[in-house]
Amino acid sequence: MASSLSAVGWNIRAYLLLARMWIRVSMTYRASFVTLTVGQFFITGLDYVGIAIMFSNVDTLAGFSFSEVAFLYGGSALCLGLADLVLGNIERLGTRIRMGTFDVMLVRPVSVFVQMCADEFALRRLGRITQAAGVFAWSITALDIDWTASRVAMLPYLVATGTVIFLAIFTLGAAVQFWTAESSELANAFTYGGSTLAHFPLTIYPREGIKALTFVIPLGFVNWYPSLFILDKPDPLGLPPAIQFAGPIAAALLSVLAAIVWRRGTRRYQSTGS
Amino acid sequence: MVSVIKVEGVGRDFTVRKKVGRLRRNAFVVTAVTDLSFVVQRGEMVGYIGPNGAGKSTTIKMLTGILVPSTGELTVAGLTPSVERTELARKIGVVFGQRTTLWWDLPLRDSFELLRRIYRVPDPRFRTNMRTFSDLLDLGPLLDTPVRQLSLGQRMRGDIAAALLHDPEVVYLDEPTIGLDVVSKSNLRDFLRETNRERGTTVLLTTHDLDDIEQICSRVMVIDHGRLVYDGGLTGLHQLGGARRTLVVDLVEPAAALELPGAETVRVEGPRQWLSFPADASAAPLIADIAERHEVADLSIREPDIEAVIKQLYTNTSAWSSPPPFVE
Ligand SMILES: Nc1ncnc2c1ncn2[C@@H]1O[C@H](COP(=O)(O)OP(=O)(O)O)[C@@H](O)[C@H]1O
Numbered sequence: 001m002a003s004s005l006s007a008v009g010w011n012i013r014a015y016l017l018l019a020r021m022w023i024r025v026s027m028t029y030r031a032s033f034v035t036l037t038v039g040q041f042f043i044t045g046l047d048y049v050g051i052a053i054m055f056s057n058v059d060t061l062a063g064f065s066f067s068e069v070a071f072l073y074g075g076s077a078l079c080l081g082l083a084d085l086v087l088g089n090i091e092r093l094g095t096r097i098r099m100g101t102f103d104v105m106l107v108r109p110v111s112v113f114v115q116m117c118a119d120e121f122a123l124r125r126l127g128r129i130t131q132a133a134g135v136f137a138w139s140i141t142a143l144d145i146d147w148t149a150s151r152v153a154m155l156p157y158l159v160a161t162g163t164v165i166f167l168a169i170f171t172l173g174a175a176v177q178f179w180t181a182e183s184s185e186l187a188n189a190f191t192y193g194g195s196t197l198a199h200f201p202l203t204i205y206p207r208e209g210i211k212a213l214t215f216v217i218p219l220g221f222v223n224w225y226p227s228l229f230i231l232d233k234p235d236p237l238g239l240p241p242a243i244q245f246a247g248p249i250a251a252a253l254l255s256v257l258a259a260i261v262w263r264r265g266t267r268r269y270q271s272t273g274s
Numbered sequence: 275m276v277s278v279i280k281v282e283g284v285g286r287d288f289t290v291r292k293k294v295g296r297l298r299r300n301a302f303v304v305t306a307v308t309d310l311s312f313v314v315q316r317g318e319m320v321g322y323i324g325p326n327g328a329g330k331s332t333t334i335k336m337l338t339g340i341l342v343p344s345t346g347e348l349t350v351a352g353l354t355p356s357v358e359r360t361e362l363a364r365k366i367g368v369v370f371g372q373r374t375t376l377w378w379d380l381p382l383r384d385s386f387e388l389l390r391r392i393y394r395v396p397d398p399r400f401r402t403n404m405r406t407f408s409d410l411l412d413l414g415p416l417l418d419t420p421v422r423q424l425s426l427g428q429r430m431r432g433d434i435a436a437a438l439l440h441d442p443e444v445v446y447l448d449e450p451t452i453g454l455d456v457v458s459k460s461n462l463r464d465f466l467r468e469t470n471r472e473r474g475t476t477v478l479l480t481t482h483d484l485d486d487i488e489q490i491c492s493r494v495m496v497i498d499h500g501r502l503v504y505d506g507g508l509t510g511l512h513q514l515g516g517a518r519r520t521l522v523v524d525l526v527e528p529a530a531a532l533e534l535p536g537a538e539t540v541r542v543e544g545p546r547q548w549l550s551f552p553a554d555a556s557a558a559p560l561i562a563d564i565a566e567r568h569e570v571a572d573l574s575i576r577e578p579d580i581e582a583v584i585k586q587l588y589t590n591t592s593a594w595s596s597p598p599p600f601v602e
């Protein structure tokens with residue numbers, strides 16, 4: 001136990017070491033860093049602009065007001081942004097495997113998972129996070145609801161479970177590349193694509209879609225179920241209200257699955273012949 | 275003697291998927307290494323040679339923990355590489371000739387600094403090593419250059435220093451001299467010899483350049499088609515390849531081609547004659563025979579060309595189907 005705890009401590013320290021190194025590298029081109037960060041702020045903000053334009057024509061979307069949809073959007077985008085900051089480049093695993101540079105990581109005394117997470121750590125992703133956090137914060141002030149203690153407590157809960165779910169999905173998407181070693185497009189569909197699905201009230205999707213987003217790829221637990229509680233909305237699937245608090249279970253299950261698949265992937269890793 | 279590397283009956287297969295037709299892909303198995311067994315003692319310098327695709331890199335990857343063996347057992351410094359990989363990483367150094375272990379975007383100095391922290395090298399040790407390596411590998415002028423701007427030879431020097439910064443017990447070098455010029459090669463060999471002598475570092479090196487082996491390795495392992503076909507000293511290798519030595523005699527007076535039992539006169543140029551004889555035979559009786567008939571001004575013996583020996587060895591062994599008969 002003590003030794004595994006110290007291993008965790010060491011790996012966190014190693015992550016910070018590597019991340020700091022990449023931050024320093026990106027800071028040597030300060031102008032380009034600023035441009036990229038501001039660029040990310042605006043480009044990821046376009047999703048939100050789309051939602052705003054839509055609401056200039058309609059008052060509600062599937063029973064949700066503009067500020068409520070902004071709350072859903074902000075929650076999803078913020079969680080994605082945080083996960084993306086922590087391990088966004090893990091999706092490059094396939095490329096590293098193909099180029100043979102993954103071998104190099106395997107001979108260093110740091111977990112390869114940690115090394116992949118920290119790989120080319122990009123602080124410019126704060127652009128997306130700032131934008132999402134801004135929308136999220138604005139929507140909270142704009143919502144016409146009674147902020148009871150339990151609703152307030154639900155906010156950090158939403159951000160924490162949502163981020164862990166995205167972390168697990170990123171990891172799964174990357175781990176699959178141990179088998180395919182092909183492009184990361186499939187992984188991107190689940191992470192960035194999945195986050196986009198969760199920008200909107202799930203009621204706009206067919207029931208099967210909602211079920212899939214609950215039980216298959218549990219993106220519904222990122223922002224949808226906590227929001228049903230916070231915004232006091234009926235559950236279109238009519239599931240017991242307990243599901244609104246089941247996020248940590250979904251996040252834990254998904255994380256365990258991701259860990260297993262990752263581990264199996266590293267064991268079956270074949271390297272490249274050359 | 276302490277054994278650092280123990281390999282017992284190790285094999286490794288790869289599943290390869292090949293396109294057949296437009297959509298179908300067939301999986302088939304390639305055996306890269308078969309039934310490999312050897313032991314390396316602390317402080318040995320072992321050359322690992324064999325033709326392209328023989329299984330050298332695969333062996334090294336198993337010894338580092340990059341690849342899990344399909345069969346057999348192996349330990350390095352008392353650890354099972356594929357299971358205790360990150361722990362083992364602190365005890366080994368690896369140099370891949372084909373790719374750098376440094377960070378492309380970082381100046382060499384920063385790469386070393388990062389490695390110091392990752393390997394938790396104590397400060398005084400780090401400073402000593404940096405001083406030594408800067409000296410021996412002439413890294414001083416390169417320290418502030420990003421790795422991507424280094425030439426191949428400069429990068430290789432950086433890589434070697436990086437692999438030894440944490441005082442590993444074992445270093446593996448997979449074709450470290452590939453693409454290097456003569457001077458860089460020679461410096462690198464000096465450095466490895468020096469490191470081995472000063473620190474007792476165990477060295478396992480694969481190469482195509484037999485000079486590497488002749489100049490630094492006391493022991494050679496030859497692998498062909500995934501099987502170890504020779505394991506022993508350089509001299510034994512000569513005999514195994516059916517190699518011949520050459521006796522060059524300078525007679526005082528020119529004479530007709532010598533006819534001696536156990537030797538063949540291959541060339542005559544005035545008073546100088548070249549006699550070829552089996553590498554494992556002694557030259558003494560031959561010399562005595564010549565001295566009996568002619569007055570000899572000078573003598574020299576040429577060792578067989580190892581390049582030719584290896585070539586001979588490969589052609590001999592490629593025909594084998596059973597386990598290798600030649601292990602010293
Ligand atoms: N990752 C891999 N996937 C498939 N085949 C491989 C892989 N690595 C090596 N091989 C095959 O195994 C054999 C041995 O390769 P390798 O160990 O790289 O040889 P060497 O380093 O001696 O040139 C070759 O036939 C090679 O094609």
Ligand SMILES: [Mg+2]
Nearest residue numbers: 274330331332
């Ligand atoms: Mg090779």
